[in-house]
Amino acid sequence: MSSPILTINAGSSSLKFALYDQGRQRLRGLVERIHEAPRLSLHEEAAGTEGFTVEGTGHAAVAHALLDWLEGHVGQASFAAVGHRVVHGGRTHDQARRVDAALLDELDELVPLAPLHQPQALAIIRQIHEHWPDLPQVACFDTAFHRTQPWLNQCYALPRQLTDEGIQRYGFHGLSYAHVARQLPDLLGERAQGRVLVAHLGHGCSMCAIRDGRSLATSMGFTALEGLMMGRRAGSLDPGVVLYLLQGKRWNAEQIERMLYHDSGLYGVSGGISDDMRDLLDSPDAQAQEAVALFVRRAVREAGALIALLGGLDALVFTAGIGEKAAAVRRAICAELGWLGIALDDTANAHHARRLDTGRGPRVCVVTADEEAEIHHSVSECLAIAGD
Numbered sequence: 529m530s531s532p533i534l535t536i537n538a539g540s541s542s543l544k545f546a547l548y549d550q551g552r553q554r555l556r557g558l559v560e561r562i563h564e565a566p567r568l569s570l571h572e573e574a575a576g577t578e579g580f581t582v583e584g585t586g587h588a589a590v591a592h593a594l595l596d597w598l599e600g601h602v603g604q605a606s607f608a609a610v611g612h613r614v615v616h617g618g619r620t621h622d623q624a625r626r627v628d629a630a631l632l633d634e635l636d637e638l639v640p641l642a643p644l645h646q647p648q649a650l651a652i653i654r655q656i657h658e659h660w661p662d663l664p665q666v667a668c669f670d671t672a673f674h675r676t677q678p679w680l681n682q683c684y685a686l687p688r689q690l691t692d693e694g695i696q697r698y699g700f701h702g703l704s705y706a707h708v709a710r711q712l713p714d715l716l717g718e719r720a721q722g723r724v725l726v727a728h729l730g731h732g733c734s735m736c737a738i739r740d741g742r743s744l745a746t747s748m749g750f751t752a753l754e755g756l757m758m759g760r761r762a763g764s765l766d767p768g769v770v771l772y773l774l775q776g777k778r779w780n781a782e783q784i785e786r787m788l789y790h791d792s793g794l795y796g797v798s799g800g801i802s803d804d805m806r807d808l809l810d811s812p813d814a815q816a817q818e819a820v821a822l823f824v825r826r827a828v829r830e831a832g833a834l835i836a837l838l839g840g841l842d843a844l845v846f847t848a849g850i851g852e853k854a855a856a857v858r859r860a861i862c863a864e865l866g867w868l869g870i871a872l873d874d875t876a877n878a879h880h881a882r883r884l885d886t887g888r889g890p891r892v893c894v895v896t897a898d899e900e901a902e903i904h905h906s907v908s909e910c911l912a913i914a915g916d
């Protein structure tokens with residue numbers, strides 16, 4: 529192997545990594561259930577490669593095991609760079625940036641805006657810097673893709689001063705949307721420049737209205753709490769609920785944060801059965817079924833708002849775990865959006881085909897989420913590494 533680029537994607541409940549050599553993916557792995565019992569799965573390209581086990585829980589423990597394993601597997605000297613998914617890039621960054629001490633300080637300031645993601649990614653960057661001090665590292669921002677949103681779609685109707693301070697709608701999952709946007713010409717032909725709604729339905733969930741291949745509007749805002757119902761997040765909520773919990777029930781900030789980021793969403797509505805769509809779809813429990821039904825209803829509401837901003841719909845694209853694999857959820861969302869003329873081919877849907885519509889009405893497609901590919905692309909562009 530020559531000088532591969534390593535990509536690291538520290539998600540809320542997982543860590544995904546990949547190695548690219550000469551522009552091609554050589555190795556790809558996923559560590560799931562990171563806070564309970566981290567478990568590694570390596571993708572097919574790594575057939576025959578022995579994986580690693582993680583001592584303990586959390587992102588730091590996983591990163592530690594990964595770095596040790598990579599050192600033995602590919603050798604430290606041969607890395608060209610490491611690219612990271614950094615969820616919050618604030619107002620300034622509309623593209624990937626090479627990491628230096630000043631950038632890290634700036635990104636530290638954004639930790640309260642993305643407590644499930646930002647501290648983990650920054651800690652891993654620091655861990656790698658200690659391990660391999662001369663290795664170039666690049667921060668690739670989830671927010672960057674959404675910097676093209678017009679001002680009206682970035683604003684809350686708050687006092688000006690707060691907007692000017694940066695209390696605005698940023699949007700997330702931008703690496704995933706950028707990857708989908710890159711596939712659109714191949715997927716949609718002449719419709720690629722049209723009115724496209726992308727539903728990123730994973731552990732975190734959001735939607736993005738894409739026009740001319742660029743973000744026009746998105747369901748997440750200042751933090752990754754706004755918008756759709758998610759695995760453990762409620763999505764959009766009357767802010768009066770938070771005030772009531774604070775003032776009426778005397779909850780403190782930690783309790784409220786826990787409720788908003790950990791105890792709500794599929795997990796909360798199902799009464800704690802699971803935050804995993806697979807479990808809920810398989811469960812006969814009435815609360816599990818209600819959680820799935822509410823997930824669908826919230827998705828339809830958000831879709832309606834974004835389709836209104838697009839002025840109609842030429843294509844609906846599903847991506848990420850639920851979007852790619854939960855046929856029943858896709859079918860229910862498309863059925864509730866039937867008024868748009870969406871006609872789903874049930875067989876194609878059951879088989880998770882790339883194209884799901886019958887040929888009438890808007891296109892309906894599935895794209896495999898690949899934030900790693902986008903990170904690799906951004907790193908190559910940022911460092912202009914020849915041959916990668």
Ligand SMILES: Nc1ncnc2c1ncn2[C@@H]1O[C@H](COP(=O)(O)OP(=O)(O)O)[C@@H](O)[C@H]1O
Binds near residue numbers: 542805855897
């Ligand atoms: N076969 C499946 N059927 C239904 N849902 C699935 C399936 N596989 C994965 N999922 C769901 O996808 C979600 C995780 O999506 P993913 O994009 O991997 O999350 P993240 O990257 O945000 O951790 C979970 O809710 C999981 O239940």
Ligand SMILES: CC(=O)OP(=O)(O)O
Binds near residue numbers: 700730731732752
């Ligand atoms: C931004 C966000 O919600 O990311 P994830 O899906 O990794 O939780």
Ligand SMILES: [Mg+2]
Binds near residue numbers: 730731848
């Ligand atoms: Mg994700």
